[in-house]
Structure formats: structure tokens, C-alpha cells
Amino acid sequence: MPADSRPYQLTAPRSVLGGAFVYDETLTGPVPESAEEDFAAFGITNPTPVRILYKSSSSASRQTVQLTGAWGTISDPEQVIDRHFAKIAQNSAAEPNGSTKLVGTLQTMHPSGLGDAMMKCQNIRTGANQYIITTPICVWADHYTYGEVLVLDPGALRNGGLGVSFGENADTAARIRNDARVPR
Template sequence: MDDYTALGISNPTPVRIAYKPSSSASRQTVHFTGAWGSISNPEQVVDRDFAKTAQNAAEGPQGYTKLVGPLQRMHPSGLGDAVMKCQNVRSEVNQHTITTPLCVWADHYTFGEVLVVDPGALVNGGMGVSLGENADTAARIRADARAPR
């Protein structure tokens, strides 16, 4: 709760869920962490979240997880009035390097982080989905997560 308040979300109600595909053909897992509440400055919340992620990576074990590449503003279909930015996260998992896109959105009522993990990328030591694909997934989750006020 304090972390969400520090980002700029008043009266946050946190939520966390992992989605697994219904098809056995895809083994990707989508991780969604977020909150709803009152957000006066959505862009500031997104920027603070990425700054906190970068700080946590810098304070963590050497080479374990870090943000790589530029932070990009994204505009996927269905985003509406929300602010969304994405950046790749590089992690060391079982002596393999995996790069996974992290997308974060905020509007005046909701905040969410979406990370798509592709186990195939763990085996191959490469990239899972692209930033654009993850942004599309994040926009769909946002649309599903929002409730009429």
C-alpha cells in the first residue's frame, strides 16, 4: 500500500494476477500487478514506477535484473486516455539471460504493470514478445480491469 501511495495513488487497492494460456501451444504467462484508486497525475505515476524499478535493479545483485534500452511511450489500440510506457527488462535466470518487456499504464483511476514471460525465451536465452506486443496485451488487460464508475 505504501509503495502505491509513494507513486502518487490515493486510497490504493492493490491487485495481482498471473494469466496462463488456455492453449497448450503457448506457454507464455502474463503477470499483472496494479491498483485502483485516485490518480491526479498519471504520467508522474508511470515515471515514478520506472524510476523505482531502476532503483531496485541498481540495488539488487550485480547482473541479476536491469532495465535496458530506451523507455518508450506507447499508444496501443484501446488505450484511451491512459499514459503507457514500456521498457525491456533483462534478467539472469538459471545462467540464462532473458529479455522481457515491461509495460506500465496509469489513468486517473487505475495503474498497472504488465510483464509477459515466455519460457521458450528462457531456454533460448533470448527475447520473448516485443514491446509492441506487450503494450497490446497491457491495453487489453486495462480494458478488462476497468469497471464503470
């Protein structure tokens, strides 16, 4: 167990990153019915799923941030992350013409403020035809919370489809973890 043995839960705050991103009810859909089962298969005991999408509070930016995760008990945070990425790869392989694929290699990240959590990121390519975006997906896990953060920037289409950098997405994920993770 971690040095800080207090249990934590994952919440869905109305805003994150000091108000830079705010809850977007038009983009946030329900948590999929299979979420608890999926999180349990990753290695989270008694998972409580969380899913929320945020939009930039600045009218000059069209960026969105997606937080998908769960809280419960996690005995092996790294294993949970690895199983998550393996599931994405498995789903991509099952749909050879699918619109979402992992590309590049999985990288362990150590952004400031991550605390006792483990984080890994990998690029994900999504879209179709001329609307393909490649951006990192970052996943953290500690002994109580798990979160996947994806920053989508429609402006990336003007930059050859490349979204935010690994470092920027990892930093955003660590900061969102700190905003959304609270003691039980």
C-alpha cells in the first residue's frame, strides 16, 4: 500500500485546471454499461466508474479533455495500466478497419505532481479520411484511483493531425488527477 494509506475516490468536478476547462454536458454521455466489468478485469476491486468531458473555458480554444476512470482498490497499479492499453490494442485488432489505433510505443511518464501514482502514455490515432488526429492518451493508477486522460484539439487538423505532446498530456493528466481525486 502507498505511504499515504487513506483511501481516495475519483470525482467529476465541474471544472479542472484552475477553471481552464469546464464540464460540457452536451459531450458527456453516460458511463457505458460494461465499465464496471472492464475496470474489474483491469484489476480494480469494487470499481465505481467516472466519465466526464470538459471544454475549454476560453472561446479562443476548442480543446476538450476527457476523463474516464474509476475508484476502488488497486493492488497493482502498473498492471491495471498495462491491461488497459492491452484492451485498446485488442479492440483495435478486432476491427481492422476501425477508426482508433494505438501507434508508437507505450512510455512511462513522471510529470510533476503525480505523487505516488504510476503513469503511462501512448499515441492514439483516431478519425477517418482527412480528419485523422494523433494525440497521446495518458493513464494513471495508484492504489485507489485510475484515470485515463485524452486531450483533443481540433486545431491539430491544421498541424498535420498532431495533437498535444506527451509531456503536455501527461502534465494535464497529473493536474486533473489532483483536481478529481479526493479522500473518501
